[in-house]
Amino acid sequence: MSPTNLPAGLDHGHVTFLGAGPGDPGLLTLRAVEALSSADVLVAEHEVLDVIRAHARQGVSVVPTYPDPSSDPYQGTGTPQLTVVDGASTTASLPPVRDAAHLVMEAARGGRRVVRAVSGDPGLDTYATEEMLACVAAGVPFEVVPGVAAAVGVPAYAGVPLRDAQGTDVRFVDARTASDRCWTEVGASDGTVVVSTTLDSVAGAAGELVAAGRKPDTPLTVTVAGTTTRQRTWTATLGTIAQTLKHAKVLPSPDGGRPVIAVVGERSAAAQRDQLSWFESKPLFGWKVLVPRTKEQAATLSDQLRSYGAVPHEVPTIAVEPPRTPQQMERAVKGLVTGRYEWIAFTSVNAVKAVREKFEEYGLDARAFAGIKVAAVGEQTAKALVAFGVKPDLVPSGEQSAAGLLEDWPPYDPVFDPIDRVFLPRADIATETLVAGLIELGWEVDDVTAYRTVRASPPPAETREAIKGGGFDAVLFTSSSTVRNLVGIAGKPHNVTVIACIGPATAKTAEEHGLRVDVMAPEPSAGKLAEALAEFGLRRRASALEAGDPVTRPSERRPGARRRRTT
Numbered sequence: 001m002s003p004t005n006l007p008a009g010l011d012h013g014h015v016t017f018l019g020a021g022p023g024d025p026g027l028l029t030l031r032a033v034e035a036l037s038s039a040d041v042l043v044a045e046h047e048v049l050d051v052i053r054a055h056a057r058q059g060v061s062v063v064p065t066y067p068d069p070s071s072d073p074y075q076g077t078g079t080p081q082l083t084v085v086d087g088a089s090t091t092a093s094l095p096p097v098r099d100a101a102h103l104v105m106e107a108a109r110g111g112r113r114v115v116r117a118v119s120g121d122p123g124l125d126t127y128a129t130e131e132m133l134a135c136v137a138a139g140v141p142f143e144v145v146p147g148v149a150a151a152v153g154v155p156a157y158a159g160v161p162l163r164d165a166q167g168t169d170v171r172f173v174d175a176r177t178a179s180d181r182c183w184t185e186v187g188a189s190d191g192t193v194v195v196s197t198t199l200d201s202v203a204g205a206a207g208e209l210v211a212a213g214r215k216p217d218t219p220l221t222v223t224v225a226g227t228t229t230r231q232r233t234w235t236a237t238l239g240t241i242a243q244t245l246k247h248a249k250v251l252p253s254p255d256g257g258r259p260v261i262a263v264v265g266e267r268s269a270a271a272q273r274d275q276l277s278w279f280e281s282k283p284l285f286g287w288k289v290l291v292p293r294t295k296e297q298a299a300t301l302s303d304q305l306r307s308y309g310a311v312p313h314e315v316p317t318i319a320v321e322p323p324r325t326p327q328q329m330e331r332a333v334k335g336l337v338t339g340r341y342e343w344i345a346f347t348s349v350n351a352v353k354a355v356r357e358k359f360e361e362y363g364l365d366a367r368a369f370a371g372i373k374v375a376a377v378g379e380q381t382a383k384a385l386v387a388f389g390v391k392p393d394l395v396p397s398g399e400q401s402a403a404g405l406l407e408d409w410p411p412y413d414p415v416f417d418p419i420d421r422v423f424l425p426r427a428d429i430a431t432e433t434l435v436a437g438l439i440e441l442g443w444e445v446d447d448v449t450a451y452r453t454v455r456a457s458p459p460p461a462e463t464r465e466a467i468k469g470g471g472f473d474a475v476l477f478t479s480s481s482t483v484r485n486l487v488g489i490a491g492k493p494h495n496v497t498v499i500a501c502i503g504p505a506t507a508k509t510a511e512e513h514g515l516r517v518d519v520m521a522p523e524p525s526a527g528k529l530a531e532a533l534a535e536f537g538l539r540r541r542a543s544a545l546e547a548g549d550p551v552t553r554p555s556e557r558r559p560g561a562r563r564r565r566t567t
Contacts, residue, residue, distance in 0.1 A: 013040075013108035015135055017128050019121040019147015020048045024157070024227035027148045028055065035145055040112035043104055048117045063107075065100045101131040108140045121149040151194045154226030154261040158233045159277035168192050168265065175205045187212020192265035199224055199258045200251060203242035209264060210238050221273060224250075224260045229286050229311045235273055238264065282309030283537040287473035287553055288466075290493070292317040292482040297349060300380055301476070301526045308534040313472070315463060317485035318453045320350050323428065332423055332448045333358050337368050341446070342419035345375040346392075347402060347434065351425045352384040354450035366390050377405050401524055402434040412442030425450035429481070453481075458489040470494030473554045474519075474533055478502045478526055480509035487513050496557050500533045502526065 016035045021027035028036075028051070036042075036055040043063045044052065053062070100116070107114045122128040122144050135142045151172050155162055162170045169191030173182060176197070186193050187209050197205045202222050210216050216239030223233040236244040245251045279285070287310045291298045294316040302312035323329060333355070335341060346352050359368060366389030376382040376392040378400030385392050396404035412420050421444045424435065428449045438445050458464060466472055468491040475493050477483050483506060486493075492514060493499065500519035501507040507517045519536045521529035544551045 013110060013112045013114060013140065015104055015108050015114045015116055015131075015140055015142040016145055017122040017132060017142060018052070018115050018117045018145045019123075019149075020044070020051045020117045020119055021148040022120055022150035022153040022157075022227045023047075023051065023225065024153075025051045025054065027153060027227065028052070029145065029147070032145050032147065035115055038113060039115040041107040041114045042117065043100055043107070043114060044117035045119070048119050052115075052117050061107075063100075063103050065103075100127065101134050104131055105134060105138055105140065108135070109138070118147075119150065120153075121147045124149055124151075150226060150259070150261055151196055154223050155194065155221075155263050157227045157231060157279040158221060158223040158261075158263075159273045159275075159279070160221050160223075160233075160263045161276065162192050162194065162263065170194065172196070173205075175201055175208075178208075183208045183212045187214050190266065192263065195262040195264065197260055197262060199245070199260050202245065202260060202262055205262065206238040206241050206264075214238055214264070218264055218266060220262060220264050222260050222262045224258055226261055227279075229306075229309060231280060233273070233277070233280060279309070281541075283534040283541065284474075285309035287311065287537065288313060288471065288555065289533070290315060290467065290472045290475040290486075290497075292475070292477065292486045297380065301530055304527060304530045305533075308530070308537070310474075313463070315459045315486070315490070316456045317482050317489060319456045320353075321452045321454055322354075323449045323452055328448050329354070329358060329425070329450055332425070332446055333362065333364075335446070336372065336423060337364065339371070339419070341372055341421050341423045342417055343373045343375060343421075343443070344369070344423040344425070345377075345405070345434065345438075346381050346385065347377045347405075347424070347426050349381055349384045350427065350453075351450050352381060352388060355425055356388050375405060375409070377402065399523055399525055400527075402437070403524075406434065406437035406441075409438065409441060420444050421446060424448065428452045455485050455488055464490045467491055467493055467497075470496045470555055470557075472497050474498035474500055476500050476502075476526075476529055476533065477506050477510060478529065480506050482506075483509045483513060483515075496554050498533070498536065498554050500529055500536070502529045 016039070018032050018035055020032070032052075033055045036052055037057055039056060039060055041061045041063065042049065042052065042056060043065060046064050049062060049064060104114055104116050116128065116131060118125045118128050122132075123146065132142060132144075152162070162168070169189060170193075171186050171189065171191055172194045173186055174196045193209065195205050199222075206220065209218070216237060218238045219235070220238055220241055221233055221235050222241065222245070223231060225231050234241070234244050234248060284305065289305050289310045289312050291301060291305070291312050291314045293301070293314055295302075295314045298312065298314045302314065305312045336344065344355075346355075359365060369390050373393045374385065374390055375394040376385055378396065382392050382395050394405070394408060397408055398404050399407070414420070420442070422438055424438075424445055424447050426447070426449070428451070435445050435447050467475075467486075472493065475486070475497055477486075477500065479502065495516065498518045499510055499515050500521075501510055501517050502521050503524045504520070507520055510517050519529075519532050521532050541551050
């Protein structure tokens with residue numbers, strides 16, 4: 001009987017051997033995300049956990065392992081433990097685990113759904129195969145969710161197709177386990193060879209291929225940290241790769257043991273990489289961009305930055321607190337229930353949260369909005385409402401701002417609108433633009449302070465040092481308050497950091513704080529601001545290529561940056 005078709009009712013759990021791909025979380029399959037969302041236990045190496053953790057359900061238990069027993073600093077003396085995580089980060093550090101198969105079996109025997117995640121694809125992982133056989137022997141049902149293998153995914157991200165129109169033969173070699181016979185066979189062929197090795201072993205692998213018959217002038221590409229925003233690729237030949245890596249100052253290095261994928265062959269498209277390198281050519285590739293917002297507020301903006309190749313780093317500059325006098329908010333919520341309002345307008349996610357918390361305090365839910373029209377200032381606010389169970393009736397069709405909302409807001413009509421009043425829950429420092437505009441359209445407005453914004457606590461010392469020391473390539477300021485608060489809690493960004501502002505008022509505040517404004521959004525929109533920064537990065541890249549200079553990030557221009565690792 002197949003291990004995946006055991007009779008129902010047996011006191012066994014279930015194991016999913018899951019391929020997490022080569023590093024980019026976006027390469028997880030839909031089936032992988034589905035399996036992660038229902039898992040009780042995750043067993044994986046730390047780097048793999050970083051890829052899969054965001055898709056795990058709340059309350060999942062995590063067991064980190066080490067790929068090599070020799071890397072276990074506890075030398076096997078630590079007791080394997082489970083820790084509950086919130087789906088995003090581990091709540092406690094764990095001792096390393098040497099026997100993943102044992103832990104998988106123990107968890108599965110307890111009736112739990114276990115995801116055993118490995119880098120790349122489980123079918124190419126020796127230990128995963130052994131653990132599958134252990135499941136068979138123990139009668140534990142399992143399934144396999146394939147993943148993108150590094151040997152295939154990394155060259156694709158490096159712009160190195162493995163086959164051409166002539167159907168080039170492709171061979172895969174793991175340099176760590178390859179025998180002399182293996183090197184002789186691939187050396188005698190004229191096809192493309194994909195070599196899995198480490199940074200400090202690339203030259204040795206190249207030497208094996210030359211000794212086996214490959215010409216020293218055979219093109220070669222080497223990619224480290226493939227499919228991630230730390231990816232870096234070098235193009236050379238079998239005979240020059242050692243010198244190329246030495247000239248790039250990546251060897252000798254304590255990171256020489258980092259895994260790399262090397263692609264060798266006359267027709268491996270190494271010569272065409274300048275045209276095909278789509279990933280490393282993104283306008284903000286590898287840029288570390290500071291976003292002075294919380295993760296919740298910055299979700300859409302951060303996703304947009306990632307699409308340009310950037311690494312967003314969210315730092316909240318404000319904290320939200322209840323209003324000093326809650327009576328006004330209480331009266332408004334009661335009026336909402338008794339039919340005092342025709343509309344309620346939400347201008348932020350925090351406003352949605354404030355009303356939701358007040359509803360919960362009174363034992364109310366989304367049904368209290370029945371018969372009331374709901375407006376949201378933008379997509380993120382609309383998403384927060386949908387999560388609350390409310391679908392907004394009005395979201396700006398153009399600019400996502402108070403002005404954009406007013407563009408689409410209907411004027412008061414006594415024939416069609418039985419009530420002329422709007423409930424506007426907002427922050428204590430919000431502008432009067434929306435209130436004035438609604439009054440001009442004929443509406444009465446209950447302008448209610450739903451929450452207060454105060455300066456957030458300073459970020460960790462490491463972040464503060466990066467801000468002041470030039471560790472960030474750019475910072476996006478979406479309001480004057482983000483400028484004042486960031487400088488107040490973390491210090492002024494270094495002069496190599498690109499300053500991008502959402503509009504003239506924000507730019508003026510930045511200049512008043514001694515900052516040079518490099519980028520300004522053409523429209524007061526966070527999306528347009530990110531787009532303007534990407535265009536700035538694209539022009540900067542084009543200028544460097546035209547001048548024959550290497551393409552570098554702004555942070556690499558700061559004093560001492562050349563001595564730092566850039567891979």
